[in-house]
Amino acid sequence: xxxxxxxxxxxxxxxxxxxxxxxxxxxxxxxxxxxxxxxxxxxxxxxxxxxxxxxxxxxxxxxxxxxxxxxxxxxxxxxxxxxxxxxxxxxxxxxxxxxxxxxxxxxxxxxxxxxxxxxxxxxxxxxxxxxxxxxxxxxxxxxxxxxxxxxxxxxxxxxxxxxxxxxxxxxxxxxx
Amino acid sequence: xxxxxxxxxxxxxxxxxxxxxxxxxxxxxxxxxxxxxxxxxxxxxxxxxxxxxxxxxxxxxxxxxxxxxxxxxxxxxxxxxxxxxxxxxxxxxxxxxxxxxxxxxxxxxxxxxxxxxxxxxxxxxxxxxxxxxxxxxxxxxxxxxxxxxxxxxxxxxxxxxxxxxxxxxxxxxxxxxxxxxxxxxxxxxxxxxxxxxxxxxxxxxxxx
Numbered sequence: 001x002x003x004x005x006x007x008x009x010x011x012x013x014x015x016x017x018x019x020x021x022x023x024x025x026x027x028x029x030x031x032x033x034x035x036x037x038x039x040x041x042x043x044x045x046x047x048x049x050x051x052x053x054x055x056x057x058x059x060x061x062x063x064x065x066x067x068x069x070x071x072x073x074x075x076x077x078x079x080x081x082x083x084x085x086x087x088x089x090x091x092x093x094x095x096x097x098x099x100x101x102x103x104x105x106x107x108x109x110x111x112x113x114x115x116x117x118x119x120x121x122x123x124x125x126x127x128x129x130x131x132x133x134x135x136x137x138x139x140x141x142x143x144x145x146x147x148x149x150x151x152x153x154x155x156x157x158x159x160x161x162x163x164x165x166x167x168x169x170x171x172x173x174x175x176x
Numbered sequence: 177x178x179x180x181x182x183x184x185x186x187x188x189x190x191x192x193x194x195x196x197x198x199x200x201x202x203x204x205x206x207x208x209x210x211x212x213x214x215x216x217x218x219x220x221x222x223x224x225x226x227x228x229x230x231x232x233x234x235x236x237x238x239x240x241x242x243x244x245x246x247x248x249x250x251x252x253x254x255x256x257x258x259x260x261x262x263x264x265x266x267x268x269x270x271x272x273x274x275x276x277x278x279x280x281x282x283x284x285x286x287x288x289x290x291x292x293x294x295x296x297x298x299x300x301x302x303x304x305x306x307x308x309x310x311x312x313x314x315x316x317x318x319x320x321x322x323x324x325x326x327x328x329x330x331x332x333x334x335x336x337x338x339x340x341x342x343x344x345x346x347x348x349x350x351x352x353x354x355x356x357x358x359x360x361x362x363x364x365x366x367x368x369x370x371x372x373x374x375x376x377x378x379x380x381x382x383x384x
Contacts, residue, residue, distance in 0.1 A: 024244060047244055050272055052265030059234035063206075063241025066226060066373060067249075068381045071241065089231050092369035 009141040010035040017072060020149040024064045024071035026057040032102030032168045033074045054079030058086040065095040070153055073099040077121040087128040090158035097158040098149055106165035131157050136164035184354040188283050193219045194339050204242055208235040208255025210290040216254055218363040223379035226372060227365045233262035236280060240270050243278040250277055257284040257298045260314055270348050271322025279342045279349040282314055285357045318350035326350040
């Protein structure tokens with residue numbers, strides 16, 4: 001087995017973000033993105049910005065782009081609903097936007113409160129004109145995030161990658 | 177009935193004109209939707225202005241993203257109390273980053289100007305059935321969020337120092353300016369967001 005093949009998919013995402021010269025990383029605390037966030041926090045080339053609400057990530061990304069830097073918004077599906085109105089900025093300003101979304105309320109979810117926004121997430125993003133990529137297989141994460149970053153920064157699109165719950169694993173709060 | 181707004185003596189347009197006087201390529205300006213947009217445009221539309229026509233709550237985080245990307249430039253966010261109230265958490269996000277090149281100026285007339293001058297939460301409490309707010313002090317909110325250099329400007333005699341602070345003082349700087357309620361002419365910049373973004377990047381980076 002090669003060294004690359006043993007890399008965790010979260011580490012592969014970090015590598016892809018570095019390859020695409022992502023300089024600002026916006027996030028809220030998230031178990032699914034936890035390892036990636038820590039890698040970004042330790043990176044010398046990336047600046048991480050902790051948000052009070054996911055909504056801040058859209059204008060932050062717009063401001064970074066005005067200033068010539070690429071960014072990414074890391075959030076959970078429950079945060080997508082917080083971003084809807086300002087997500088419209090990706091259309092009005094037409095700037096490249098990339099977000100990576102860890103899904104809840106998606107596949108074997110234990111917490112019923114996660115289902116409404118989890119199930120609504122793809123529809124809400126589509127309604128706002130965001131291009132959707134979805135991945136539930138660890139082997140396809142790297143290529144998918146890379147393609148999403150190309151669509152965003154080369155193609156000028158607003159792009160979301162849904163990291164499905166099947167990929168992340170089911171949070172069970174100690175229950176079997 | 178004596179409200180804070182009635183006591184305010186500063187006029188927003190001449191004030192914004194003074195803040196932006198002599199603006200050069202080192203000054204990057206974001207204007208919040210509505211009155212602040214018209215204010216910065218009357219002072220002189222320029223490529224390095226990013227006037228918003230919507231996106232309420234966006235100016236402060238947008239200014240932060242820009243300030244972090246362009247640490248050698250001065251970034252100035254000019255917006256109103258209604259807009260600021262919609263993104264209070266962004267003040268904590270700014271405080272966590274402590275960008276030394278960012279100044280936030282909130283022109284507080286205690287009203288939602290674009291929708292008919294309804295009271296915002298910065299209006300006084302117990303100010304009648306249709307005009308009461310909460311007496312919210314946004315300068316105190318900013319300080320509480322962790323922006324230590326936060327102050328309120330009320331008098332003409334304070335304006336000169338205020339302008340210096342907004343333009344040059346080590347950030348993050350937050351200034352709440354109590355301004356009069358006025359009926360002013362709409363002075364509109366281009367509306368196309370992509371055009372505004374492209375001309376900004378062209379002027380700053382040499383490419384759209």
